[in-house]
Every structure is written in C-alpha cells, then in structure tokens.
Amino acid sequence: MPDDQFRHPSEALAREAHADRETYEAMYKASVEDPEAFWREHGERVDWIKPFTQVKNTSFAPGNVSIKWFEDGTLNVAANCIDRHLKERGDQTAIIWEPDDPDSVEGGGAQHITYQQLHAHVCKFANVLKNLGIGRGDRVVIYLPMIPEAAYAMLACARIGAIHSIVFAGFSADALGARINACDAKLVITADGAPRGGRVTNLKDNVNQALTHDYDVVKCLVVKRTGQQIAFREECDYWLHEEQEKVSDVCEPEEMGAEDPLFILYTSGSTGQPKGVVHTSGGYLVFAAMTHQYTFDYRAGEVFWCTADVGWVTGHSYIVYGPLANGATTLMFEGVPTYPDAGRFWDVCEKHKVNQFYTAPTAIRALMGKGDEYVQKHDLSSLRILGTVGEPINPEAWNWYDRVVGGGRCPIVDTWWQTETGGHLLTPLPGATPTKPGSATLPFFGVQPVVLEPQSGEAIETTEAEGVLCIADSWPGQMRTVWGDHERFEKTYFSDYKNYYFTGDGCRRDADGYYWITGRVDDVINVSGHRMGTAEVESALVAHDAVAEAAVVGYPHPVKGQGIYAYVTLMGGREPSDELRKELETWVRKEIGPIAKPDCLQWAPGLPKTRSGKIMRRILRKIAENDHGALGDISTLADPSVVDDLIENRVNR
Numbered sequence: 001m002p003d004d005q006f007r008h009p010s011e012a013l014a015r016e017a018h019a020d021r022e023t024y025e026a027m028y029k030a031s032v033e034d035p036e037a038f039w040r041e042h043g044e045r046v047d048w049i050k051p052f053t054q055v056k057n058t059s060f061a062p063g064n065v066s067i068k069w070f071e072d073g074t075l076n077v078a079a080n081c082i083d084r085h086l087k088e089r090g091d092q093t094a095i096i097w098e099p100d101d102p103d104s105v106e107g108g109g110a111q112h113i114t115y116q117q118l119h120a121h122v123c124k125f126a127n128v129l130k131n132l133g134i135g136r137g138d139r140v141v142i143y144l145p146m147i148p149e150a151a152y153a154m155l156a157c158a159r160i161g162a163i164h165s166i167v168f169a170g171f172s173a174d175a176l177g178a179r180i181n182a183c184d185a186k187l188v189i190t191a192d193g194a195p196r197g198g199r200v201t202n203l204k205d206n207v208n209q210a211l212t213h214d215y216d217v218v219k220c221l222v223v224k225r226t227g228q229q230i231a232f233r234e235e236c237d238y239w240l241h242e243e244q245e246k247v248s249d250v251c252e253p254e255e256m257g258a259e260d261p262l263f264i265l266y267t268s269g270s271t272g273q274p275k276g277v278v279h280t281s282g283g284y285l286v287f288a289a290m291t292h293q294y295t296f297d298y299r300a301g302e303v304f305w306c307t308a309d310v311g312w313v314t315g316h317s318y319i320v321y322g323p324l325a326n327g328a329t330t331l332m333f334e335g336v337p338t339y340p341d342a343g344r345f346w347d348v349c350e351k352h353k354v355n356q357f358y359t360a361p362t363a364i365r366a367l368m369g370k371g372d373e374y375v376q377k378h379d380l381s382s383l384r385i386l387g388t389v390g391e392p393i394n395p396e397a398w399n400w401y402d403r404v405v406g407g408g409r410c411p412i413v414d415t416w417w418q419t420e421t422g423g424h425l426l427t428p429l430p431g432a433t434p435t436k437p438g439s440a441t442l443p444f445f446g447v448q449p450v451v452l453e454p455q456s457g458e459a460i461e462t463t464e465a466e467g468v469l470c471i472a473d474s475w476p477g478q479m480r481t482v483w484g485d486h487e488r489f490e491k492t493y494f495s496d497y498k499n500y501y502f503t504g505d506g507c508r509r510d511a512d513g514y515y516w517i518t519g520r521v522d523d524v525i526n527v528s529g530h531r532m533g534t535a536e537v538e539s540a541l542v543a544h545d546a547v548a549e550a551a552v553v554g555y556p557h558p559v560k561g562q563g564i565y566a567y568v569t570l571m572g573g574r575e576p577s578d579e580l581r582k583e584l585e586t587w588v589r590k591e592i593g594p595i596a597k598p599d600c601l602q603w604a605p606g607l608p609k610t611r612s613g614k615i616m617r618r619i620l621r622k623i624a625e626n627d628h629g630a631l632g633d634i635s636t637l638a639d640p641s642v643v644d645d646l647i648e649n650r651v652n653r
C-alpha cells in the first residue's frame with residue numbers, strides 16, 4: 001500500500017472509541033474557537049479543592065511571556081492520582097511492575113500494586129520526606145531505576161508540595177551533580193544499584209561522586225534494590241526501609257495552587273547547559289490525563305504500557321501522571337527490550353495482557369532487525385492500540401509495527417510532542433483519524449500549529465506548506481518557565497518568531513493538512529529518541545586537556561535515527577591514536593553519560609571556518625552524511641583546503 005494512502009479506523013472502533021471523526025472535528029473546532037469555554041469544561045476532569053474561576057491567562061507577547069491556567073484553583077496532584085480512585089477502584093491494580101530479570105526471586109517476579117497499596121506507600125514515603133525536612137517548594141532530585149519507588153517518590157513529592165526533578169539513571173555523576181546544583185536540591189533519592197539488561201549500575205556511587213563538593217549539605221535517601229555494598233555517609237544518608245519504620249501511613253495532601261510547580265525536568269537545547277523545564281500542577285495534569293485518555297482511547301480496566309523511563313517526560317506524563325489521574329493500570333518495566341532476548345517486550349505484553357503499547361521508533365527498528373520470530377512466538381491478541389514517540393518513524397518501521405506486532409488490527413498513534421509541551425500536540429486519535437505511515441497527522445484539542453517561512457517568519461497560509469513548526473496559542477500542558485531563568489525561556493522559545501511558541505522542529509503540511517515532522521532545525525540532535533545538544537557534547541570534549549577544538553553534528557543512523565559524529569582537533573604536541581580515541585569516548589561517558597558517546601570520532605587538523613571564525617556546520621554535516629558532492633559554496637572559508645582533508649579522512653561506518 002503506498003505510504004501516502006490513508007489507513008482508516010475500523011467502523012467498530014470508530015463507534016466505540018472516545019472520539020470518532022465527527023466528535024474529533026467538533027471538539028477541535030470548539031477548542032480553538034473558544035478555548036475558555038472548552039477548557040472550563042475539560043478542566044473539570046481533575047478534582048479541585050477550591051474550584052477555579054479563571055481559565056486561561058496567557059501571553060506570548062515579546063518581553064511579556066506569561067502562561068497561567070486555572071490560576072485561582074487549588075488541588076493536589078497526588079490526591080488526583082490516588083485518593084479519588086479509592087472508593088471505586090481501591091483494589092484495582094494501579095501499577096504492574098516488571099523487573100529486569102523475568103525470573104528473579106528476590107524481585108518476586110512481577111508486582112501488582114493496587115490503588116489502596118499505592119496510597120499507603122505514597123503516604124509513608126511522604127512522611128519520610130517530611131521527617132527529612134522536606135516541605136512545600138523544596139527541590140528533590142530523583143535518581144532511581146525503574147522501580148515502583150520512583151513513582152512513590154514522585155507522588156510523595158506532589159503530596160507534600162515539593163518539586164521533583166528526575167535525572168535519568170543513565171546520566172553520569174557529573175551530569176547529576178550539575179542538575180542537583182542547578183535546582184539547588186535539598187535531597188537526592190537514589191538506590192544502591194540499578195539492574196538493567198543483566199548488568200548493574202552503581203547509582204549510589206554516582207551520587208557520592210556528584211556530591212563531593214556538597215558532601216555534608218545534601219541529604220540522600222537510599223532505596224535498597226540490589227542489596228550490594230555501598231559507601232554510606234553516616235551523617236546524611238538514610239535507608240528508605242529504615243525511615244519508613246518510623247512513620248505512619250496517614251498523610252494529608254497539601255492544598256497547592258494550580259500554578260505551583262510540580263516538577264522540573266532538565267533537557268538539552270542548542271546552546272549552553274541543559275534547561276530546567278518547569279511544569280506546574282493544574283494545567284499539566286488536565287492535559288496529561290486528557291491526552292492519555294483520547295490518544296490511546298484508554299478505557300477502564302485496560303492495561304497501559306509505556307516503555308519509556310521516568311527520567312524522560314514521556315515517563316512523567318504517560319507512566320505516572322496521565323494514567324494514574326485516569327485511574328488506569330500502568331505498567332512499569334525495569335529492563336531493556338533485548339534482555340534476556342529480543343522477545344522481551346512481547347513476552348511482557350503477553351504475560352500482562354497489555355492493551356496499549358507505547359514505545360520509540362528506535363526500539364522498533366532494533367527489534368525489526370532481530371527477525372519476526374521473536375514477535376510471532378507470543379500471543380499479542382490483547383493489544384488494541386500501538387503508539388510511537390520521540391523521533392520521526394520511517395514508513396518501513398511503521399509498516400512492520402503495524403503488520404507484525406499489531407497483526408494489521410491495531411491503529412498506530414505517532415505522537416509528536418516535547419518535554420516543553422507536557423503532552424501530545426500532534427497525534428492521531430485511534431477511532432477518529434485515518435493514519436499515514438510517518439505522519440503525526442493532526443493537532444490535539446486546543447493546539448494551533450502554524451508552519452512559518454523560516455527566514456521571514458511569515459505564516460504559510462496554503463494547506464501545503466514546508467517550514468518551521470510553531471504553535472500559535474497556549475495549551476494547559478505548556479511549560480511555564482525555565483527554572484531560575486525566565487529570560488532564557490523567552491529567548492529560546494519566543495524570540496525567533498514573535499507571538500508564537502517555536503518548537504525547534506521543521507515540518508511539512510501535506511495536501512490533506514497532515515503534519516510530517518522533518519527533524520530539528522537547531523543544533524539539537526535526536527539519538528535513539530534522546531535529545532542532545534551538540535554544544536553539550538562539544539564542551540565535554542574540549543574539557544579534556546588533549547582537545548583544542550571540537551565540532552559535533554548528527555548523521556543518519558539506521559537504528560538510532562541519528563548518530564553522533566565528532567570532529568576533534570588536538571592540542572599542539574598531542575598525536576591521534578586509538579588509545580586517545582578510547583580515552584575521549586570514556587571521557588564523554590563520564591561527563592554526560594553513555595548516551596552521549598560519539599559513534600564516530602574523526603581527527604581534524606582544522607575545522608572549516610568562515611573568515612570571522614564561525615564553524616560551518618553545514619559542511620561538517622554533509623561530510624558526516626557522506627554527501628560531499630553537495631557541499632555548496634565553500635569559497636567563504638578562511639582555508640578551503642581543510643575540507644579536502646576532512647573528506648579524505650572521513651570515518652567510514
């Protein structure tokens with residue numbers, strides 16, 4: 001079937017789903033024609049302590065960017081995710097936890113945590129936090145594996161009004177330390193170790209290293225996961241299981257303002273250090289819950305599985321907050337897709353009768369390469385909806401997912417969004433939107449995408465358009481500011497194109513009005529669905545004393561989407577060698593984490609620069625892509641001869 005041809009939802013699904021085509025169109029129209037009225041109605045999906053009277057108070061105006069939703073309402077996010085479900089579904093499973101090792105005895109195999117049990121765990125955890133001196137507005141860094149305690153920790157913070165900032169457990173000690181400092185955290189929550197794919201990361205060691213400068217200031221709460229030996233700091237480390245003995249399981253939720261911060265999540269941009277994206281309580285929860293329900297057509301009693309890590313926004317919105325706010329059963333997986341073998345995802349789907357499965361294109365491509373037999377061994381008849389997120393999905397992977405995993409009967413929702421957006425902005429709805437492989441299709445309710453001509457910044461009015469993707473007006477899940485730096489917020493998202501939110505992505509709108517994301521237009525690359533600033537990798541490289549200069553670009557990678565290609569100029573007196581290459585790779589892992597390790601590292605005697613000294617990345621990208629026939633005009637280079645050397649010594653993958 002040609003890839004630009006529609007795949008239509010079945011009639012049965014259209015009938016039974018939360019939205020069919022007509023409903024989507026009517027609701028979308030209402031949401032953009034009268035956002036106030038629309039969100040006044042849908043703001044009611046969460047329980048407010050004090051109901052809001054104001055709905056939307058937002059401005060993208062230059063110098064005056066301000067975003068507030070439901071601002072005079074009060075609520076507690078944890079109570080919305082737990083307490084309000086107790087009467088109706090206290091004995092229903094809230095979280096299914098699947099450990100790294102499917103047969104582990106010490107992990108007890110999978111765990112089923114009911115809403116009632118979740119309530120007790122979270123209340124206890126919240127009381128432990130209070131005992132450690134944590135209260136409203138305090139920052140708590142969470143550096144945990146994918147264990148239920150990660151969700152308890154998030155919800156415990158939300159319950160007492162503390163602001164969590166999760167750092168992905170794959171980040172290095174240095175990266176962790178930078179984030180602890182950046183948000184001035186009072187407490188770090190970690191585990192002794194993190195098992196993943198049969199190997200263990202020594203998380204507590206990393207925390208100790210990260211805290212070397214603030215050794216006696218920042219407290220650390222440790223979850224016992226592996227039971228391995230750890231270096232325990234007697235004055236300021238606490239075992240969770242010991243602290244829990246001292247507290248009750250009664251903890252009244254704090255009454256929080258709709259605009260009180262719920263969490264900070266650091267994410268990479270095109271310049272400088274990662275930004276602390278701030279999400280607040282009311283609007284975020286409304287948006288996470290509503291997108292979870294409509295995008296996945298989630299219905300009561302179903303088992304929802306998002307394979308992301310809680311260290312990324314996907315895990316925040318679609319493992320914890322969205323599903324739990326909806327009273328769903330959410331699956332949390334500690335492991336990796338290929339352990340013990342490449343059938344693990346499908347094994348887990350079969351074992352827990354998963355209904356909605358949500359993963360990243362990079363995982364689909366990797367598993368596609370292992371062969372269909374890993375999928376076909378399993379009974380996947382429980383699957384109803386498939387989702388993807390994180391990067392564009394190539395039609396080949398889309399079709400494999402559809403045919404082999406979905407058996408041709410499960411609609412695929414390709415969800416485009418960002419850490420900044422809190423939830424889905426472009427996505428099909430299963431019963432409403434005909435799909436096309438590779439397109440994120442149409443906007444969610446309340447979302448007004450515009451395609452701008454990149455140079456002039458003019459909105460392109462024709463249906464068919466290609467340019468940069470911006471959003472014309474606010475939606476409740478939008479980030480509110482950069483932690484501690486509102487100016488940077490305005491500059492990053494609202495200064496290139498006035499009165500619009502600038503996404504950083506390029507896109508095409510086809511004759512049917514469908515959106516196709518073409519990738520970042522800034523110096524951000526997307527490696528296996530993880531976002532990375534090329535500037536960050538460069539500054540890690542130049543921090544090594546052998547490196548004089550470095551330039552990093554992305555190149556197309558068959559599995560990761562994009563790979564990292566680094567050009568490195570050495571200090572005078574230092575010679576290229578395989579040892580030095582390995583040393584630099586290890587160095588980047590230490591500075592940032594394994595996900596930032598360059599896939600290709602080329603020794604560059606010189607880098608192509610303009611006469612004013614600006615590195616011409618366009619040229620470096622072309623060389624990395626092996627497309628040097630298309631280098632374009634290089635006459636403006638200070639020294640055009642460096643290009644020949646780079647082409648000649650290109651790293652061949």
Ligand code: WT7
Binds near residue numbers: 388416419420519531
């Ligand atoms: C960037 C945001 C949002 C959760 C995961 C990533 C790219 C995301 C898609 C998609 C094409 C996508 C964009 C975006 N992206 N989803 N369905 N199709 N591209 O969050 O780390 O904030 O990265 O990921 O380039 O800007 P993130």
